[in-house]
Amino acid sequence: MSRRNVVRELRASRDExxxxxxxxxxxxxxxRKGQPTQSQYDEIMRMRHSIAEMRIRLDTADTKAWIPEGQRYNAEKDIAAVERKIDILAARGVAREEQRARSA
Structure with missing residues (x-):
């Protein structure tokens, strides 16, 4: 992958x-007051998958060779923040599923 493509991809993933x-x-x-709806929970799971793909792309050898350490650090920090939010919202969705299973 060329340097131009790596930089373009990093910029696109930052916007994403x-x-x-x-x-x-x-x-x-x-x-805030309750659990996510099923459609929100599905969207959270899609985001979790795409953020995992971003992390994999960021850890490739091409990216490490072409992207300065500071930019890579900021990207990893952003990814970690999004992952934390996803985990919190997903945990609320899992709690909803457990409550539904108990009541059934």
């Missing part, structure tokens, strides 16, 4: 992380 972070913030506001 910002969009995810904003969406998770809005979702957290809606979920």
């Amino acid at each position: 992380r910002k969009r995810m972070n904003a969406k998770l913030g809005r979702m957290a506001q809606q979920v």
Whole structure:
């Protein structure tokens, strides 16, 4: 992968992380009082999958060779923040599923 492609991909993933972070913030506001709906939970799981792909792409040899340490650190920090939000919202969804199973 060329340096130009790596830089372009890093910029695109940064924009995607910002969009995810904003969406998770809005979702957290809606979920604050209860658990996420099934559609929100499905969206959280899709985000978890895409953020894992971002982490894999960030750890490739090409990316490590072309991206400065500071940019890589900031990207990893952003990914970790999004992962924490996803885990919190997913845990609320799992709690809902457990309550539903107990009542059935």
